Amino acid sequence: MRENEVWETKPRFFVQFFAIVVVFVLAKRRILYKIKLGLKTMRITILHDEKEIGARVAEIFVRLLNEKPNAVLGFATGSSPLPIYAELVKACRSGRISFREATSFNLDEYLACPDKKQTYRYFMDENLFSQIDIRESFTYFPSPKHPESYDEAIEKAGGVDLQLLGIGRDGHIGFNEPGAAFDSKTHIVTLTPSTLEANARFFDDDPKKVPTKAVSMGLGTILKAKHIVLIADDPSKKEAITKLMSHQEDISSPATVLNRHSNVDVFLSESVLR
Numbered sequence: 639m640r641e642n643e644v645w646e647t648k649p650r651f652f653v654q655f656f657a658i659v660v661v662f663v664l665a666k667r668r669i670l671y672k673i674k675l676g677l678k679t680m681r682i683t684i685l686h687d688e689k690e691i692g693a694r695v696a697e698i699f700v701r702l703l704n705e706k707p708n709a710v711l712g713f714a715t716g717s718s719p720l721p722i723y724a725e726l727v728k729a730c731r732s733g734r735i736s737f738r739e740a741t742s743f744n745l746d747e748y749l750a751c752p753d754k755k756q757t758y759r760y761f762m763d764e765n766l767f768s769q770i771d772i773r774e775s776f777t778y779f780p781s782p783k784h785p786e787s788y789d790e791a792i793e794k795a796g797g798v799d800l801q802l803l804g805i806g807r808d809g810h811i812g813f814n815e816p817g818a819a820f821d822s823k824t825h826i827v828t829l830t831p832s833t834l835e836a837n838a839r840f841f842d843d844d845p846k847k848v849p850t851k852a853v854s855m856g857l858g859t860i861l862k863a864k865h866i867v868l869i870a871d872d873p874s875k876k877e878a879i880t881k882l883m884s885h886q887e888d889i890s891s892p893a894t895v896l897n898r899h900s901n902v903d904v905f906l907s908e909s910v911l912r
């Protein structure tokens with residue numbers, strides 16, 4: 639009689655035990671997922687305009703350089719970073735910061751640029767480097783000869799502490815166009831018609847004058863930065879920003895790769911989401 643009871647309760651016990659294990663695993667996964675999501679959620683700040691973005695983001699650089707004078711900085715080109723660079727010039731001139739011990743790595747550079755004045759090296763020299771105390775030999779740009787050696791150089795310098803990013807209308811960051819591999823290293827890219835058109839404003843408004851190729855940090859390279867700050871101040875970026883904020887990775891909108899990073903700040907002007 640007692641033996642029978644044992645045999646009757648045994649299967650029930652196993653079913654109950656199995657159900658408890660399943661519930662526990664699912665709950666744990668959900669909790670872990672929530673924690674993961676919580677850790678990876680980017681911080682989004684909406685400010686009035688590009689001037690406010692400039693002042694706020696410049697303060698992040700100021701704080702970093704004061705804490706770590708030999709910081710490794712990742713710079714971007716385009717119109718959006720200009721107010722930040724203007725603030726950094728002011729901060730350097732007034733003695734609030736120094737770039738003397740800093741190193742910088744720019745995101746990207748055109749290939750076969752017909753006019754030296756259109757290169758990103760020239761842009762950075764004009765708008766920042768010539769007006770601050772950074773050592774020129776410590777300002778790096780990717781080279782088409784050995785693109786991947788850029789990743790090695792960044793690593794050797796200790797990795798990027800703070801990476802500034804703009805965003806293209808099609809969601810590109812650096813020159814990583816839609817479809818770029820999320821784990822890519824520095825590589826040569828072919829620019830899309832949308833980017834050629836967007837950047838034509840720097841080339842007499844003629845998309846045909848924009849170089850069709852560039853060398854860019856890869857998405858994998860960018861993800862290695864310790865802190866990433868992405869800025870956008872133009873309504874033409876609305877779609878790309880909306881995709882970024884949906885927290886879904888989407889290979890057709892490269893900036894969404896930032897959802898994989900745990901330390902991202904996004905600064906937007908009110909006009910972007912209007």
Ligand code: GLP
Pocket residue numbers: 714715716717718719745746803804805806810811812813833837872
């Ligand atoms: C270029 C640069 C990007 C930059 C983008 C947006 O394509 N390669 O790094 O983010 O332009 O530029 P803007 O800030 O002018 O809108």
